[in-house]
Amino acid sequence: MRQAGLTAWKTVEWLLLAAVGLIFVFPFLWMFLTAFKTMPEVYQFPPTWWPESWQFQNFEIAWSSGPFLTYVWNSFLVAAGILVLQLLTGVPAAYAFARYRFRGREALFGLTLIALMIPAQVIFLPVYVEMSHWGLVNTLWALILPYGASAFGIFLLRQSFMQVPDEVIEAARLDNASEWKIMWTIMVPMAKPVLVTFGLFSFIYHWNDYFWPLIMTNSNEVRTLPIGISMLKAAEGGKLWNVIMAGNMILVLPILAIFFFAQRHIISAFVYQSK
Amino acid sequence: MAKVVLKQVTKEFNGQQVVKGLDLVIPDGSFTVLVGPSGCGKSTTLRMIAGLEQATGGEILIGEQPVNDLPPGKRDVAMVFQNYALYPTMSVYDNISYGLRNRGYSKKECQVLVEEIAEVVGLAPYLKRKPSQLSGGQRQRVALARAMVKKPQVFLMDEPLSNLDAKLRNQMRVELTSLHKQLGSTFIYVTHDQVEAMTMGDQIVVMNEGQIMQVAAPMDLYQEPDNLFVAQFIGSPAMNIVPAAEREDQVWGFRPEKALLRHAGVSSVGHADAMDMHGHIVSREILGSDTLYHVETDKGRVVVKTDTESLLDAGSAVHVTVPLSSIYVFDRATGKRIARAENGVRQQILAGGVV
Secondary structure, X not given: OHHHHHHHHHHHHHHHHHHHHHHHXXXXXXXXXXXXXXXXXXXXXXXXXXXXXXXXXXXXXXXXXXXXXXXXXXXXXXXXXXXXXHHHHHHHHHHHHHHOOOOOHHHHHHXXXXXXXXXXXXXXXXXXXXXXXOOOOOOHHHHHHHHOOOHHHHHHHHHHHHOOOHHHHHHHHHOOOOHHHHHHHHHHHHOHHHHHHHHHHHHHHHHHOOHHHHHHOOOOOOOOHHHHHHHHHHHOOOOOHHHHHHHHHHHHHHHHXXXXXXXXXXXXXXXXXXX | OOOEXXXXXXXXXXXXXXXXXXXXXXXXXXXXXXXXXXXXXXXXXHHHHHOOOOOOEEEEEEOOEEOOOOOHHHOOEEEEOOOOOOOOOOOHHHHHHHHHHHOOOOHHHHHHHHHHHHHHHOOHXXXXXXXXXXXXXXXXXXXXXXXXXXXXXXXXXXXXXXXXXHHXXXXXXXXXXXXXXXXXXXXXXXXXXXXXXXXXXXXXXXXXXXXXXXXXXXXXXXXXXXXXXXXXXXXXXOOEEEEXXXXXXXXXXXXXXXXXXXXXXXXXXXXXXXXXXXEEEEEEEEOOOEEEEEEEEXXXXXXXXXEOOOOOOOOOEEEEEXXXXXXXXXXXXXXXXXXXXXXXXOOOOOOOEEO
């Protein structure tokens, strides 16, 4: 009796999870399928699930309709450049917030948290003016520098650094390690799951970012992939959905690949670990 | 190898003095144990020697060199922490070699030294493992190896055995003492456990409320305590304290094993040179070879330790007799030791047992 109830409950649980999963997966699936359809099939009603014939040339059309290699390379440079800068500024900042007592620490950390709550849309105008003063508009620097420090990253890393027992740091000091060395050889490896998770968040966010490159760039040499894909839409009058979806596939594929390999770290960053 | 000297060392936390003007000489090559109840400042003292805490006042010398302004890594000391404090992301090998690498040793030199030490502490098969894959005892050995490989002048140990189970603790106690003999370095060891202090140290520093109560060899500490605190802190069960006969400003103390327990029915031995108390046994603890009696007497509750040859039952009315030669006299106000009750003349008298 109890066994049967348990099984029934399990079934309900699975059905619910499957339903939620479907809600998340469906847009991806639709993008994937649409990317392989012909134009008439896209507009066909009722829609077909499976493409009647697989149109691989959609990808070719998307890829050749602009300097996509440049877009991909720019997107990568921007996302990676931002991540490197964010780690270079965030790790020492988080270490200081977590491990040092200094005057104004609380106030500075409060300021960092406030920065976390301000969206880019609020400050883009002054930042644009600043970038234009420096002559950086329409360069990759305008895409990288404003994101060089991440409040979210500092917050996340600080929490993780605070978990490190004092004695481990003291042992390293007795082992004649400099603060810099302690930070990079003791703290950072211990915060690896959090770092990987933050790295993914940051990379995905800036890889996909549309708003900032849109206002900071106006030539193909510095445009990123999301802009390139949106121009696909503009160029084709917003009609060729199959090509646009093929472009989107090109956009998300690297992210999905990274995500697939980093999954283990993401889970361990969010699940409580006991050692 | 070096001696460590503390001169009027003080430490304040938020305006509160936790270490109050310590003067202490830790001889070269000694095994010195700092012992005292929690909050007595023993760990803070050790951490000041290590350089992990800055002394508020006074001077600390290692060898002949003042080290107050030297960072921990430059003091030529090594420390073993209570919770081992191993680097969890590094292998055992990297844990041990980390300090050497930071001192500029080459990879080759490190390898030779690490392998040599690993052999000594029996870690050779585990060098590639992470600390999380080791048992408590093995982690303790890694912590020791990490300290030993640096060949420091002074070893500092902050309750290194208290995370181990009783059996392993006994074993490590013996190993640490023989290690000390083997290395000949200065060991400074902090513990709250007086058994550890008595068994391992050749010099014991008893601390209380940020001050040194007494510095002595283990048996001297036991037999000639300077004050009430040491008398009651060292020895288990603690020394009994009763009001002194006739003198209001003094108290008497005697060790539980120095008292003689007699049935109230047995006629008094009637010694003028012994203290006699009447009472009844409140409870009895049989420890195997010994028995502890808690006796409620006319002078307060006392503990008497006897062998287990003839047992008295709880509730029995008894006499407790203590030879004056075994009585310590303390000043009631200051707690300072004055002299023995009986002036030097030691009389042969029965002590320690049940009649």
